[in-house]
Amino acid sequence: xxxxxxxxxxxxxxxxxxxxxxxxxxxxxxxxxxxxxxxxxxxxxxxxxxxxxxxxxxxxxxxxxxxxxxxxxxxxxxxxxxxxxxxxxxxxxxxxxxxxxxxxxxxxxxxxxxxxxxxxxxxxxxxxxxxxxxxxxx
Amino acid sequence: xxxxxxxxxxxxxxxxxxxxxxxxxxxxxxxxxxxxxxxxxxxxxxxxxxxxxxxxxxxxxxxxxxxxxxxxxxxxxxxxxxxxxxxxxxxxxxxxxxxxxxxxxxxxxxxxxxxxxxxxxxxxxxxxxxxxxxxxxxxxxxxxxxxxxxxxxxxxxxxxxxxxxxxxxxxxxxxxxxxxxx
Numbered sequence: 001x002x003x004x005x006x007x008x009x010x011x012x013x014x015x016x017x018x019x020x021x022x023x024x025x026x027x028x029x030x031x032x033x034x035x036x037x038x039x040x041x042x043x044x045x046x047x048x049x050x051x052x053x054x055x056x057x058x059x060x061x062x063x064x065x066x067x068x069x070x071x072x073x074x075x076x077x078x079x080x081x082x083x084x085x086x087x088x089x090x091x092x093x094x095x096x097x098x099x100x101x102x103x104x105x106x107x108x109x110x111x112x113x114x115x116x117x118x119x120x121x122x123x124x125x126x127x128x129x130x131x132x133x134x135x136x137x138x
Numbered sequence: 139x140x141x142x143x144x145x146x147x148x149x150x151x152x153x154x155x156x157x158x159x160x161x162x163x164x165x166x167x168x169x170x171x172x173x174x175x176x177x178x179x180x181x182x183x184x185x186x187x188x189x190x191x192x193x194x195x196x197x198x199x200x201x202x203x204x205x206x207x208x209x210x211x212x213x214x215x216x217x218x219x220x221x222x223x224x225x226x227x228x229x230x231x232x233x234x235x236x237x238x239x240x241x242x243x244x245x246x247x248x249x250x251x252x253x254x255x256x257x258x259x260x261x262x263x264x265x266x267x268x269x270x271x272x273x274x275x276x277x278x279x280x281x282x283x284x285x286x287x288x289x290x291x292x293x294x295x296x297x298x299x300x301x302x303x304x305x306x307x308x309x310x311x312x313x314x315x316x317x318x319x320x
Contacts, residue, residue: 004304008272011252017170019186027187031154036197 142206149197157194164207165190168214171269174253175218175262185221189214208280215266215284255306260299267292268299 148156169186176182192213200209256265263285270276270284282292 004300004307005272007252007307008256008268008303012170012269012273014251015170015173015253017166017173019165019169023183023187027190028154028158030187030191031157031194034191034195035152036150037195037199 143202146197146200146202146206149194154194157197160206161190161193161210164210167274168210171211171273172214172218174257174265174269175215175222177222181221182218185214185218188217188221192217204283205276205280207274208276208283211270211274211276211284212286219262250310252303252307252310255310256299256303259302259306263287264295264299267295268303271296 142160145156145160149160165186168189169182172182172185172189173179176185189210193210200206253269256268260268266285267281270281271278276284278289278292278296281296282289285292
């Protein structure tokens with residue numbers, strides 16, 4: 001072993017780590033107050049008596065029989081009710097009022113055409129101004 | 139089946155006596171390690187108590203593929219970390235080195251204790267890695283498991299820790315200055 005490892009081991013040994021009787025009893029008391037998680041989990045099934053499992057099984061069987069009986073009763077009356085329900089809930093088609101879309105289009109076309117003419121006139125004026133400027137430059 | 143595994147099985151079944159017997163050989167070395175990690179002697183005692191309580195409570199989760207000491211140190215480091223962070227949060231700026239439990243627990247000696255220097259120049263994790271390697275003789279794989287790091291990280295930081303402590307060791311012998319690593 002090298003010098004550093006020896007030194008580290010020796011120096012660690014000089015650290016006093018004696019556990020006092022007070023700390024020891026404190027730890028022991030804490031340990032006695034708890035139990036491992038697994039021990040608790042394992043013990044729970046063992047505590048249940050046989051009658052618990054018998055009662056659980058009987059309850060399960062009774063519930064299954066009850067469900068089967070209810071389903072059989074529903075089957076004997078069911079089809080007539082279903083057809084009536086379907087007939088009652090049929091919705092009649094509603095006639096929607098016809099909208100004259102052409103009128104709306106004609107109303108919008110007038111202002112837009114005017115706007116287009118104005119824009120084209122502005123464009124023409126701007127073009128003439130630019131041409132004039134170009135002639136002045138050259 | 140080894141004696142240790144028998145004791146572990148008995149402890150899993152709820153035997154406090156078996157658990158006490160199981161940890162008897164580890165208690166002192168654990169406490170020594172915790173004295174280096176905690177901010178006071180009382181904290182180290184609390185950390186030891188918490189470690190043993192948690193180990194007993196959750197012994198069912200112990201995986202025998204690892205050494206029992208590896209598992210125990212992993213719990214100890216977590217407990218010490220929790221205690222330390224809560225104490226530092228409470229003390230804030232009042233925390234100082236005068237409460238260092240190592241200062242009171244180291245036997246008088248002509249030379250400086252290298253672990254005190256290690257505490258000063260190494261980070262907590264590198265310090266722990268060095269302790270586990272050179273005091274507990276743990277393998278790199280076990281140290282990596284305790285610190286929840288990779289083996290590569292552990293190897294690199296053990297090397298850095300060694301270099302830093304060699305510098306410290308030479309400095310105490312009157313050769314060169316110290317340098318912080320980790």
